[in-house]
Amino acid sequence: MGNVIPVNTLFLGIDGAGKTTIINTGMNKFKQLKQEQIDAIQPTLGHDSKRFTVEGVEFISWDFPGKEQLRSTWTSYYKHAQVIVFVVDSSDSDERLEEVKEILHSIIQNVQLRECLLLILGNKQDLNSTRNLDKLKDTLGLGGNLSGLRDRTWKILTCTAKTGDGLEDAFKWLSTETMKAYKKRESKKKEEKKEETKK
Numbered sequence: 111m112g113n114v115i116p117v118n119t120l121f122l123g124i125d126g127a128g129k130t131t132i133i134n135t136g137m138n139k140f141k142q143l144k145q146e147q148i149d150a151i152q153p154t155l156g157h158d159s160k161r162f163t164v165e166g167v168e169f170i171s172w173d174f175p176g177k178e179q180l181r182s183t184w185t186s187y188y189k190h191a192q193v194i195v196f197v198v199d200s201s202d203s204d205e206r207l208e209e210v211k212e213i214l215h216s217i218i219q220n221v222q223l224r225e226c227l228l229l230i231l232g233n234k235q236d237l238n239s240t241r242n243l244d245k246l247k248d249t250l251g252l253g254g255n256l257s258g259l260r261d262r263t264w265k266i267l268t269c270t271a272k273t274g275d276g277l278e279d280a281f282k283w284l285s286t287e288t289m290k291a292y293k294k295r296e297s298k299k300k301e302e303k304k305e306e307t308k309k
């Protein structure tokens with residue numbers, strides 16, 4: 111097997127969205143966590159990184175707190191980010207999703223995150239009050255031709271972290287897109303080197 115490509119991946123989203131559960135499921139090869147493993151997950155207060163690999167890409171997963179007073183910690187990591195996984199509780203109230211929309215749009219427009227791949231995950235599809243993909247897209251204002259999305263590789267998908275449903279496909283997509291971006295960067299570097307030696 112070739113070398114694994116490591117990518118700094120920031121997991122962002124408000125409190126209770128399911129960021130930590132998704133990372134733990136990723137580390138469990140996307141198999142359903144045991145109930146006691148789910149019960150052991152506490153709201154994140156600090157931040158730390160955990161790693162899991164999917165099809166040659168190692169996601170160095172930075173788990174951040176979503177609690178309002180702690181969200182300011184996110185931005186100091188923006189300069190290191192290559193991938194953003196933005197997690198949404200699809201069953202959250204309209205009021206909370208209005209707040210989520212605002213946060214998501216500020217991430218989309220942030221110049222420091224311009225080059226990042228963006229995966230938006232509509233989590234908790236198992237709950238009765240959940241929104242499906244189309245409804246979520248609409249609620250989060252992602253339907254139109256948003257300037258921050260036009261030149262970016264991004265996707266919105268749904269999942270259930272509690273069972274693992276949808277997560278493997280989501281990270282396979284990220285893995286494929288990461289590889290493509292990596293190859294593009296490498297060939298650009300090669301071209302530039304060639305140009306340099308010609309001078």
Ligand SMILES: Nc1nc2c(ncn2[C@@H]2O[C@H](COP(=O)(O)OP(=O)(O)OP(=O)(O)O)[C@@H](O)[C@H]2O)c(=O)[nH]1
Pocket residue numbers: 123124125126127128129130131132148151152153154155174175176177197233234235236237269270271272273
């Ligand atoms: N029903 C259901 N509950 C989920 C799912 N994913 C996570 N949860 C629950 O939602 C709660 C919050 O999950 P976390 O993973 O701690 O959420 P977080 O985004 O890390 O939250 P903060 O650390 O506070 O920012 C926990 O009780 C989880 O068990 C899911 O797919 N379905």
Ligand SMILES: [Mg+2]
Pocket residue numbers: 129130131152153154173174175176
């Ligand atoms: Mg957490």
